[in-house]
Amino acid sequence: MPSPKAKNNAGRSPNRTPSPHLLQRQGSDPTSARLRASESPTRRRGSGSASASATGPQQQLPEEDCMRLNPSFAGIALRSLLAIDLWMSKRLGVCAEEDSSWGSVRPLMKLIEISGHGIPWIAGTLYCMWKSDSAAGQEIMLNLLLALLLDVVLVGIVKALVRRRRPSHNRMDMFATFSVDRYSFPSGHATRAAMGARFLLTHLVLAAPVRVLVLLWAVLVGLSRVMLGRHNVTDVAFGFFMGYFQYSLVEALWVSTASLQKLLGVLG
Numbered sequence: 001m002p003s004p005k006a007k008n009n010a011g012r013s014p015n016r017t018p019s020p021h022l023l024q025r026q027g028s029d030p031t032s033a034r035l036r037a038s039e040s041p042t043r044r045r046g047s048g049s050a051s052a053s054a055t056g057p058q059q060q061l062p063e064e065d066c067m068r069l070n071p072s073f074a075g076i077a078l079r080s081l082l083a084i085d086l087w088m089s090k091r092l093g094v095c096a097e098e099d100s101s102w103g104s105v106r107p108l109m110k111l112i113e114i115s116g117h118g119i120p121w122i123a124g125t126l127y128c129m130w131k132s133d134s135a136a137g138q139e140i141m142l143n144l145l146l147a148l149l150l151d152v153v154l155v156g157i158v159k160a161l162v163r164r165r166r167p168s169h170n171r172m173d174m175f176a177t178f179s180v181d182r183y184s185f186p187s188g189h190a191t192r193a194a195m196g197a198r199f200l201l202t203h204l205v206l207a208a209p210v211r212v213l214v215l216l217w218a219v220l221v222g223l224s225r226v227m228l229g230r231h232n233v234t235d236v237a238f239g240f241f242m243g244y245f246q247y248s249l250v251e252a253l254w255v256s257t258a259s260l261q262k263l264l265g266v267l268g
């Protein structure tokens with residue numbers, strides 16, 4: 001018959017902290033370590049109360065529980081950041097629905113969403129490339145096109161690796177999405193806005209008010225993602241960060257028309 005204290009340990013509440021003594025004992029006993037290693041995961045999980053009654057409260061916690069009960073400082077900081085992120089994102093998702101507190105601006109936010117979508121950007125770039133009458137203009141548009149395609153691929157890879165779900169208050173009514181777009185980290189609109197804005201500001205000769213408008217547009221794209229409930233704040237923040245550095249990558253890999261013609265000559 002286990003003592004009340006032993007029963008409590010057998011219940012395995014996730015918030016309990018084992019004594020350092022317990023960790024030391026479990027780690028240093030080669031026999032019990034061998035036993036634990038030979039047990040199946042199912043058996044290990046189910047063995048808590050049985051061993052509690054047999055060996056006392058100090059030896060019955062399985063190894064993985066001990067690790068979960070000893071979160072690192074980085075783990076705690078990350079969990080706290082994510083909790084703040086979820087809370088802030090929910091509060092800022094003011095036009096996630098028509099009947100949300102700012103539901104009346106939802107159509108405007110959806111317009112901003114379309115302005116940062118991949119299809120208008122790719123179609124616009126192809127159009128400008130076709131219309132451009134200078135080799136320099138065509139080279140810039142070609143590199144913008146490659147940058148946009150690279151962005152779709154890189155965002156898709158990160159989304160598939162991280163697999164963070166979109167906020168629960170999001171209504172999935174976006175047009176033209178890929179299957180990875182059910183995931184939210186990072187925001188593809190934010191990467192495109194940051195990379196596209198940096199690209200335009202570097203390569204186009206724009207008047208100062210237009211430069212300000214480009215920056216304002218990029219910020220609005222990011223803000224609209226959270227207000228529409230599409231993303232958490234960290235998805236957008238990381239998206240801006242990633243888009244900014246994607247541009248640096250595009251600069252480093254810049255394709256000149258001369259090298260493209262050479263490449264096409266080799267292939268043809």
Ligand SMILES: CC(C)=CCC/C(C)=C/CC/C(C)=C/COP(=O)(O)O
Binds near residue numbers: 117176
């Ligand atoms: C030619 C080609 C590969 C076009 C792809 C354009 C396209 C469908 C991009 C996806 C845009 C999209 C819905 C991204 C999701 O953005 P989030 O901000 O919601 O992550």
